[in-house]
Amino acid sequence: MSELMSELLQRVDAKGVATLTLSRGSSYNSLSIALMETLISELDLIDNDMSVRTVVIKGAGKGFCAGHDLKEMLDSGEESFYSCTFNTCSKMMQRIVSLSVPVIAQVHGVATAAGCQLVASCDLAYAAESARFGTPGVNIGLFCSTPMVALSRAVSQKHSMELLLTGRLISAARAEQMGLINQVVPDDELDLRVTDIAILVASKSRKALSIGKTAFYLQREQPLKEAYETCSQVMTENIMTEDAIEGIDAFITKRTPIWKHR
Structure with a gap:
């Protein structure tokens, strides 16, 4: 502390x-x-x-x-x-x-x-x-x-x-x-x-929280089509992060993920 x-x-x-x-x-x-x-x-x-x-x-x-x-x-x-x-x-x-x-x-x-x-x-x-x-x-x-x-x-x-x-x-x-x-x-x-x-x-991945919060405020001000384009790109980038790979593997193997926050 x-x-x-x-x-x-x-x-x-x-x-x-x-x-x-x-x-x-x-x-x-x-x-x-x-x-x-x-x-x-x-x-x-x-x-x-x-x-x-x-x-x-x-x-x-x-x-x-x-x-x-x-x-x-x-x-x-x-x-x-x-x-x-x-x-x-x-x-x-x-x-x-x-x-x-x-x-x-x-x-x-x-x-x-x-x-x-x-x-x-x-x-x-x-x-x-x-x-x-x-x-x-x-x-x-x-x-x-x-x-x-x-x-x-x-x-x-x-x-x-x-x-x-x-x-x-x-x-x-x-x-x-x-x-x-x-x-x-x-x-x-x-x-x-x-x-x-x-x-x-x-308790969540800091990287995922940061990506998600930034995308939320960005897409909120965009027209629907542009918002979907933005968030599709965001999710593509997100799924390639170390924490997303770890989280998906942990879900499939039924274990608690170990976040690296990147």
Whole structure:
């Protein structure tokens, strides 16, 4: 097990899973520029760490993430600072999507505005029954336009617009119905459920996970014919990897595969 500890972010590695904990609990883990830059840097390190096959993002304190640090932004009052904040956030969300291993959001408390965007950007998401989600920017005259990018790609148009236009918070059960999260879990079972899922995903070939995740986001934006052409080529390349050859042989001979992650 390895650990990284800082005032902004904590990282603990175990069983192929890197758990990243946002550590600004006193401000509901609001996304200051420093926190976002720290998370991006850690994801860059993870991308080159072959011992990591799954990432979990969670929040310290009473909630997952309440969005941008509005106090930091108002204290600045500079357009250049606002631009830097939103551009850094966009870079962070894209880094999660482009990461070579799956990312799981573990949500408790609130996930609002850019915090909801963070959930929508992750590959999987599990939430406590008491969790709440929303994009309430419209309530303060600041429409959640950047959160809209991830949200509109994670759930349907009507559901996205409901959240964006009303600014209301929704329950974890409603978020599950919308497809924003995978599953609602009793509060006291959230840690165990996410750990089980993370370890299960981490037990797979890192090479296969990377190939599959990259192809998923690529084909999703393509027309049907082009998507099939892309994924046919991807599968052809995939089946020629060492792990695919090992996995197929293990399946035929009824044994557990030994991954080399290449």
